[in-house]
Amino acid sequence: MFNHYPDWAQQLAQKYLSRTINQFILHGNVHDLVPLNKEGETDFVRLKEFFSKEFFGARDYVIFYDRSSGIYFRDQETQKDFNRALSGRDSLLGTDYADNLPKDPVRVFSLLEQYFRVRFDNKKSIALVIDYAETIVPMNEAGSTGSEDRTAMVYLSRWAQDPMFLAADFTTILLTENLADLNKTLVQHPYVNEITIPIPDQQERSAFIEFETSADVFSDISEVPQKVVAQQTAGLNFINIRGILSNAKQQDQKISTKRLSEAKKELIEAEAYGLLEFVETEYTLDNVAGHTAVKKHLRQAVKALNNGRKDVLPMGYLVCGPVGTGKTFMVTCFASEVGIPMVKLKNFRSQWQGVTEGNLEKILGLLKAMAPVAVMIDEADAYLGDRDQSGDSGVSSRVFSQIASFMSDTSNRGEILWFLMTARPDLMPVDLKRQGRAEEHLALFPPHTKEDRIELFEAMKNKSGLQLTEEYVPKLIKKDSNRLSGADMEAALTRAKFRAAAQNSEKVTPEILDAALNDFLPPTYPQEIELQTLSAVIECTSKELLPERYREMDRGEILEKIENLKLRVG
Incomplete structure (x- = not known):
């Protein structure tokens, strides 16, 4: 029934049909296009269009809300019905909401709840899509949560577990890029389910390029074969790829390997809020003086990766040695020789509550989508922190847990290669140095x-x-x-x-x-x-x-x- 939907949408449909959950948090690539496979062809539509016309197409009413636009509707019929209900409320209570709709969450949710309950009595089916949910129920410590945030939280929690809402044909969708930006009470609510919308994989990127260009047109705008473009755009979403293709058409500049690499670098660094930096060099391991045994070891890893033997590669490397022995240069040269992109993590920590975890979630999601990729972390003993660090409301320990968990995901073996560099490996926690994370420990000496x-x-x-x-x-x-x-x-x-x-x-x-x-x-x-x-x-x-x-x-x-x-x- 839902086979033409992407995997995340099939998962959403199956969980809703269980009739035990009506509230979902969709996070990740939420501002991109959605691929729809119909009769052997793939179409691409905006996420809100997908919800209004496809996923919730059979619902009587589909309503959208965000703090900037306020309440808006799928069609005029829904808007007229809502305005009729609002006019009746205005005449009863002496308000003028029909002429001046509020935009703040508390008044909006109050109006919506009254409208929902009346329409449930009439057996109407409703879907509510809330965009930029992190601005409605942001991540905060319990003691610092504002009155408006707490009230909005109560409304959403009630809708998730109220028997009347669960019995009705009703769904709430909350959209946010980073799950860490949302109030943890809502994320961990037993009646709320979270689903990740991933960045497109190679097969989806290839289908999108075919959708945007025909075979004869593609050869006019690119010096690089379509298959290679699909491979080299790993980490980009459909809108990013559309920008590259449109630029080639409008500027009359064919896509080359160099232009594609530059565009990808620029787009991914922008997507990561400038928290990822591509590391590029013209040098190879031949330019590294000394360290003969280490170079031989790394070249064996290059050979294994080029032969498709990702299963024999370590999850990561710990590169240690006294200052000045060329740890960073060695790793950079390795990335150049192995032929995969290397990125360096910049400072993603923030003084603002919840921002650090959100930044890291975004970065790790991009790394997953960019695979295969090498990740360089210099001064790792200071950068990654420790599980037992305190004094920052637990941010450091949560960051440490996020990174440690991601590094130990065996599905990333040979896909995401970590290089942790430090002159003081004794200061690094054992959790990161153990087998299953930074497995190979390479030592460089004068x-x-x-x-x-x-x-x-x-x-x-x-x-x-x-x-x-x-x-x-x-x-x-x-x-x-x-x-x-x-x-x-x-x-x-x-x-x-x-x-x-x-x-x-x-x-x-x-x-x-x-x-x-x-x-x-x-x-x-x-x-x-x-x-x-x-x-x-x-x-x-x-x-x-x-x-x-x-x-x-x-x-x-x-x-x-x-x-x-x-x-x-x-």
């Missing part, structure tokens, strides 16, 4: 062999744009005592360029280079660096990824050293 030091020097020389008067490897680089990190070496080479510039030369002589390196004193925090190094050693989940000097070290002894260092560095 170069320990002469070959690694020379390789790092060459890489930093190219990165900094250092030009030498002749091929030369500095004496300090060859010394076994040298422990410069990549960041240190880049800073030292920049100083060498500065000295050459002071002598009006663009190129650096071996003498200037040696002098600059010998003069360079990296910021010295020996105890902090040792703590970070040993923490990375103890955290690494693969012995072959450790430098040889650390492989046979007694782990009990390392743990004891770590505890002593923690006491010393505070």
